[in-house]
Amino acid sequence: MSFPFDAILFDCDGVLVDSEVVGLEDAAAYLSGHGFAWTTEDFIRRFSGMRYDRFAAGLREAYGQILGRDADEREFEELIDGLIETRRAKRHTMTLVTGTEDLLRMVQGLPGVRIAVASSSGQAFLDDKIDRYGLRPVFGQHVYSADHVSHGKPAPDIFLFAATRLGVAAERCLVIEDSAHGVAAGVAAEATVWGFTGGGHCLPDHAEALIDAGAERVFATHEQLTDEFTNLLSRREAAT
Known part of the structure; x- marks a missing residue:
């Protein structure tokens, strides 16, 4: 029995670095001051895992609905710049997701x-x-x-690009993702996708959302992932 994957592709935000949760409450309060009725949960569900251009397009559309017209460039730039700065003001609170270092040491082996x-x-x-x-x-x-x-998640482009750079077939890659958009991207790339719910932003129904998006399995902690990789390696060694 060979190890089932030639490569492992990690998302960063919410998988390695616990950054998705940073400044979310402040961001919701900021948007509330501009007419949005979004909670932190709404923000996560709408935008987690999206590339900036998709995020900006979604925010612009929602702002237009609030204004009852298309936002002009100046007022939209002011809105999104203020939102980004609001979240970045808390970037000093970011940490690694618990267990990241142990997981990566194991994966390197x-x-x-x-x-x-x-x-x-x-x-x-x-x-x-x-x-x-x-x-x-x-x-x-x-x-x-x-x-x-060219296209951000949920398009498969970034996973196909990374697989090519690693010199492996996308179908032989394992993707570790915390967002439904990212899971959908991995599935579209024909990789195996495992969901991860250990980030501080993950909601009670987060695992269900990842399964619905196509994740084969979902892990709540990096300790669980480390144990699973250890088991896969042990089965490989026992078969050789």
């Missing part, structure tokens, strides 16, 4: 398995998080942002 980050974040912001939390030695140059591709 999997024979013949390559690893990469495949994220919806802009490359500059992604690189900052990878470097800030000491993950660069783990992934090296294989840290890929949706800036590299």
Whole structure:
């Protein structure tokens, strides 16, 4: 029995770095001041895992509904710039998701398995998080942002791109994702997708949403993922 995957592709936000939850309450309060009736849960359900362009398009459409007309460029830029700054004001509260370091140490020991980050974040912001939390030695140059591709999640582009850069077939990749948009992207890439609900933003029905989007399995902690990889490796070694 061979190990079932040639590569593991990790989303970053909400999987490795607990960043999705950062500033959400402040963001909801900010939007409330501009006529939005969204809770933090609404924000998560609408936008978690989306690339900036899709997020901006969705926000613009919702703002137009509030205004009863299309928002002009100036007022929309003011809205979205203020929202981004509101969330970034809390970026000092970001941490690694509990168990990330142990999981990555284990994954690095999997024979013949390559690893990469495949994220919806802009490359500059992604690189900052990878470097800030000491993950660069783990992934090296294989840290890929949706800036590299034409279409963001839920399109499969970023996972296909990362698989190509690793030199493996997408069908032989395992994707670890925390968002329904990301799961859908992995499924569209014909990868195996496992959902993850260990981020601080995950809602009580988050696992159900990931299964509905196509995740084969869902893990609540990195300890569970580490145990599963250990089991897969043990079965491989027992069969050889």
